[in-house]
Amino acid sequence: MAERRTAARPPHSSASAQLEQIGFRLRVAREERGMTISSVAEFTGLTKGFISQVERGLASASVTSLAAICDALTMPMGRLFDPPRVFVSRRSERGPAMLMGNGVADEILTPPGQSNVQVIETVVEPGGGFEPEPYRLPVDREFVVVLAGVLEMRIEAEEFLLEEGDSMSFDARHAHIWRNPSETERARVLWVLTSHA
Structure with missing residues (x-):
């Protein structure tokens, strides 16, 4: 019997945006600390390719993997999910x-x-x-x-x-x-x- 193949569905747009936000924050934190993807990979045991994909919002990391990356970056994991702090001052106000x-x-x-x-x-x-x-x-x-x-x-x-x-x-x-x-x-x-x- 032939194996039935199904095409992978693209992630929902809000999930995709969440992945991009997490990846962006990880990359910024890594760069602020002067670390390379290689050094994070060595610390966590994850591959450089996987970390790169996570930083670009192309891969979803498990909680365990995110915790390991955040540990390498000495960054609280909750910071990945905080809403952006945006402040607006209207001239009329x-x-x-x-x-x-x-x-x-x-x-x-x-x-x-x-x-x-x-x-x-x-x-x-x-x-x-x-x-x-x-x-x-x-x-x-x-x-x-x-x-x-x-x-x-x-x-x-x-x-x-x-x-x-x-x-x-x-x-x-x-x-x-x-x-x-x-x-x-x-x-x-x-x-x-x-x-x-």
Whole structure:
């Protein structure tokens, strides 16, 4: 009697998306740790080809295999299944924020729920800014880019004149002040504050 063959059905699209997400997260975790597929294969006893297929979302791994790969990557297995953390901030839902300075209008662009980064857009009127008293921020790094106009920055004893398109980054715990030196033109500035914790 002839053996009846059936064509393999392609995985359901949501299952396929789940496989791709798991594979993507495994690949990112491996690359972040500077590991090769060969080193993961050696640690887990799985073949390089199988691990490569899992990373590309082309193969489904058993719970045991996933646990072994996660163990090799020192990564909790639950992280493979966490929904992506996406935060959205709609312009229509944001209001102005008066954070600091004179002749300054701030708008916090960071969506709620973000704790390790803050993005602020500031419009600085001619002669406006934050001076004369220097300030420090309890964050690790401060990045600033001038979107329009000019901005004069003083960090500790050093002065910098930033023009449109210029950017700089510095340790936000250093005392600093800033102002728009123009007598006629507004400055528009984007600040990014980051913390590792």
